[in-house]
Amino acid sequence: MTWQPFYVGDGTPRDVDLGAPPPWRSFPRQALHKQFQPPPGLVQAVNAALMLRRPLLVTGPAGSGKSTVVEQVAAELKLGAVLRWHITSRSMLAEALYRYDALGRIHAQRLAGSGDDDIAPFIQLGPLGTALLPVDRPRALLIDEIDKSDLDLPSDLLDVLERGEFEIPELARYNRDVVAVREWDSDTRSDVARGRIQCAHFPFIVMTSNGERDFPAAFLRRCIRFTMPRxxxxxxxxxxxxxxxxxxxxxxxxxxxxxxxxxxxxxxxxxxxxxxxxxxxxxxxxxxxxxxxxxxxxxxxxxxxxxxx
Incomplete structure (x- = not known):
């Protein structure tokens, strides 16, 4: 890139070569695990979380590299593509576990007649639900900006993080014991038996916080905590x-x-x-x-x- 103005402001159409973008603004987006430079103490915190099967809560200002930690760990340990749950004030635990399109199922039944009642196309696992599937190697999950959540969400997470399992009531009541449901952000399907998902290996979970709020002690004691240094x-x-x-x-x-x-x-x-x-x-x-x-x-x-x- 040479420092020449692309936009002049005279309204005259012209052919312009915008040059190559910065490496971190190339699309499709590329993981930055090779470029990430972990600060002192972070490697130890990651290893403690891995050994204890506990979530890692990383606190620091925006843009300090908190969310890149999970990409580097997932790449080094071959944990597959990172699952992502971006938190807002409206985020709920249920949507992170699974999503059920009840209206879509009713509409499909009306179109196809009463003889067709396949529930599988209308259930999709969320990022947390996918991370808890019983697989050979743990998955990596990013729960981004958890401090922006509703006050109750961290407490709602406690049972799932402790037990590593949850139930999909719609499947537990369904007339088939095993249903293949779609995973999060993927066309891959996994069998769910009697509506219950229980992890075989606890996922590697990184939760990020900008430090904008405090969390309950019961939540904090279940995490390995690390604060990004200045x-x-x-x-x-x-x-x-x-x-x-x-x-x-x-x-x-x-x-x-x-x-x-x-x-x-x-x-x-x-x-x-x-x-x-x-x-x-x-x-x-x-x-x-x-x-x-x-x-x-x-x-x-x-x-x-x-x-x-």
């Missing part, structure tokens, strides 16, 4: 080199001052994400670098403090 200049230099594939001595005169300024701002209490730093370094190392006032204008755009509109 970034250091050396740690961020490794992150930049890994993500942008920049050699240690290549153009460090450009991005080292950015890293130092970034760390100073975070230390002063500003809310900034690491991907903002990556954006700034990418813009200033990918071609002709803007100079003077234009350079500072670009930096102000991509390194704007997150707590401000």
């Amino acid at each position: 970034p250091t200049v050396e740690a961020l230099r490794r992150v930049v080199e890994a993500h942008l594939r920049i050699a240690a001595d290549d153009r460090s005169d450009l991005f080292d001052p950015l890293i130092e300024a970034f760390v100073a701002r975070v230390s002063d209490g500003e809310s900034l994400a690491i991907d903002q730093l990556l954006n700034a370094v990418h813009l200033l190392t990918s071609g002709d670098v803007p100079a003077g006032g234009e350079r500072q204008e670009v930096l102000d755009l991509v390194l704007r403090e997150l707590s401000r509109a």
Whole structure:
């Protein structure tokens, strides 16, 4: 990329080559497990969670790499594609276990006649339900931003996380003992016997939190907890080199001052994400670098403090 304006603002149509995107903005999205640089202590926390079969609760500011942890673990241990449950204030445990389209089933019965009553097409396991299937190797599950949930959700999770099983009442009452249901985010189907799913290996679960709320003690004692540390200049230099594939001595005169300024701002209490730093370094190392006032204008755009509109 050379620093030439794609958009000029004169309304004249023109052919423009936008160049290659940043590695983390290429589509289809690629996992960043090779680029992730775990901070001190995280490897030990992951191994403790794996050995104890406990969820790992990772707390830290947005953009600090919390959700990438599970991708790296899943890749290294060959746990398959990561299952993802993104939490909002409306998220409920039931939808993470399974989803039943009752209206769709009724509609299909009316169209096909009373003789056709196959329930399987109308039940799909959720991300947590899929993670609890009895498989040969544990699955990896990301429960992202659990601190944005309803107040009751962490407590609702306790029984499932302790027992590693749940029941699908619609299948428990069904007239067939075994039904093949579709897994989450997949066309794969798994047999469910008498409506009960019980894991053979407890999944590797990473729950992320931005630290915006407290959790009940009963919930916390069932987790291995890790707080992402404040970034250091050396740690961020490794992150930049890994993500942008920049050699240690290549153009460090450009991005080292950015890293130092970034760390100073975070230390002063500003809310900034690491991907903002990556954006700034990418813009200033990918071609002709803007100079003077234009350079500072670009930096102000991509390194704007997150707590401000």
